[in-house]
Amino acid sequence: MAVPVLNLKAQYAEIRERIDAAVQQVLESGQFVLGPNVSALEEELAKFLGVARAVTLASGTDALHLALRAVGVGPQDFVLTSSFTFVASATSASYIGARPVFVDIRPDTFNLDPNRVTEYLAGRGPGPHPQDRVRAMIPVHLYGQPADMAPLAAIAHERGIAVIEDAAQAIGAEYQGRRVGGLGDIGCFSFYPTKNLGALGDGGLATTQDQGLADRLRSLRAYGGRERYLHEELGFNSRLDEIQAAVLRVKLGFLERWTARRRAIAARYRAGLAGSGVALPVEAPGSTHVYHQFTIRVADRDAVQRRMAERGVRTAIYYPIPLHLQPMYRDLGYRPGDFPEAERAAREVLCLPMYPELTDGQVDEVVEACRQSM
Numbered sequence: 001m002a003v004p005v006l007n008l009k010a011q012y013a014e015i016r017e018r019i020d021a022a023v024q025q026v027l028e029s030g031q032f033v034l035g036p037n038v039s040a041l042e043e044e045l046a047k048f049l050g051v052a053r054a055v056t057l058a059s060g061t062d063a064l065h066l067a068l069r070a071v072g073v074g075p076q077d078f079v080l081t082s083s084f085t086f087v088a089s090a091t092s093a094s095y096i097g098a099r100p101v102f103v104d105i106r107p108d109t110f111n112l113d114p115n116r117v118t119e120y121l122a123g124r125g126p127g128p129h130p131q132d133r134v135r136a137m138i139p140v141h142l143y144g145q146p147a148d149m150a151p152l153a154a155i156a157h158e159r160g161i162a163v164i165e166d167a168a169q170a171i172g173a174e175y176q177g178r179r180v181g182g183l184g185d186i187g188c189f190s191f192y193p194t195k196n197l198g199a200l201g202d203g204g205l206a207t208t209q210d211q212g213l214a215d216r217l218r219s220l221r222a223y224g225g226r227e228r229y230l231h232e233e234l235g236f237n238s239r240l241d242e243i244q245a246a247v248l249r250v251k252l253g254f255l256e257r258w259t260a261r262r263r264a265i266a267a268r269y270r271a272g273l274a275g276s277g278v279a280l281p282v283e284a285p286g287s288t289h290v291y292h293q294f295t296i297r298v299a300d301r302d303a304v305q306r307r308m309a310e311r312g313v314r315t316a317i318y319y320p321i322p323l324h325l326q327p328m329y330r331d332l333g334y335r336p337g338d339f340p341e342a343e344r345a346a347r348e349v350l351c352l353p354m355y356p357e358l359t360d361g362q363v364d365e366v367v368e369a370c371r372q373s374m
């Protein structure tokens with residue numbers, strides 16, 4: 001039997017009655033934007049994440065963009081982030097006219113390397129200078145594993161740099177006993193349908209412990225004002241709609257169970273692939289990984305992926321080109337070899353099927369296909 005890389009129909013089949021009822025209730029209410037489901041979801045998410053304020057938005061990309069604006073990033077500033085991430089981690093800075101600055105990752109966790117950040121901020125390593133123009137840092141919790149936030153936050157604090165967490169892939173992940181999203185100035189999440197908590201379209205969230213920042217985010221998401229038709233700043237239209245909020249409220253009730261299943265699948269992959277020659281993902285001590293992806297490394301990656309597909313198992317590559325080598329960022333002046341770990345990861349990573357509805361039998365099939373394809 002073929003194993004798809006993702007299966008969103010299976011999740012809908014499991015909770016169909018509740019989703020249909022939630023959508024129906026919104027249709028009958030006649031209230032579609034910034035209504036009771038959005039307010040309730042924001043409270044429920046703040047509680048779930050252990051933060052003071054949660055502001056829903058139209059996407060994870062908007063969350064990053066508006067978060068940078070909320071902390072005051074402007075066109076003259078640099079924004080430091082990982083080179084090995086989804087493009088939106090960096091475009092959020094570009095939208096403002098600010099300049100993304102890339103730093104290499106740790107090879108074990110795929111996340112921003114605090115030593116390389118320190119190096120760059122000391123004036124060493126590739127990238128533009130003067131480095132004191134860095135106004136914000138965006139650590140990414142890639143694949144569902146928290147970045148090493150303690151040293152990153154300490155470096156940022158020392159230099160007055162704002163910390164915006166890109167937690168798009170990591171809802172519910174914990175770092176030293178606290179959920180991501182509450183570890184920096186603002187946490188950013190995505191409800192894109194494939195995420196661990198996915199809507200029926202686009203959606204996003206920004207979280208903060210700071211009432212002032214929450215007010216700023218609410219103003220930015222609705223045309224730059226707190227009162228209707230009074231506009232204090234350049235704002236946007238970036239609201240989550242009531243149907244998506246109602247659906248997300250239903251799904252939030254299942255998230256802990258789904259995360260536990262993701263972790264059980266990860267454990268089964270680990271046991272099955274032990275000694276097979278693939279490099280397994282590392283769980284950093286003190287962190288709880290929520291396995292948005294289960295990402296292995298293999299030297300001959302493209303051939304392994306092809307052979308697994310021939311055996312009916314689909315896999316994915318997140319991400320094949322590091323951001324410093326993207327054509328869009330050619331003008332930033334980076335070159336191949338600038339960030340060797342990001343470049344090696346882009347050549348070696350392979351993401352196995354990972355969703356709570358996978359059966360143990362399917363996991364075993366993936367393991368077998370992977371072993372046979374090495």
Ligand SMILES: Cc1ncc(COP(=O)(O)O)c(C=O)c1O
Pocket residue numbers: 059060061062085086088089140166168169189190191192202203204
């Ligand atoms: C790491 C990361 N950052 C940002 C985003 C952007 O989120 P969205 O697709 O909701 O705009 C995504 C997901 O697409 C992501 O994986």
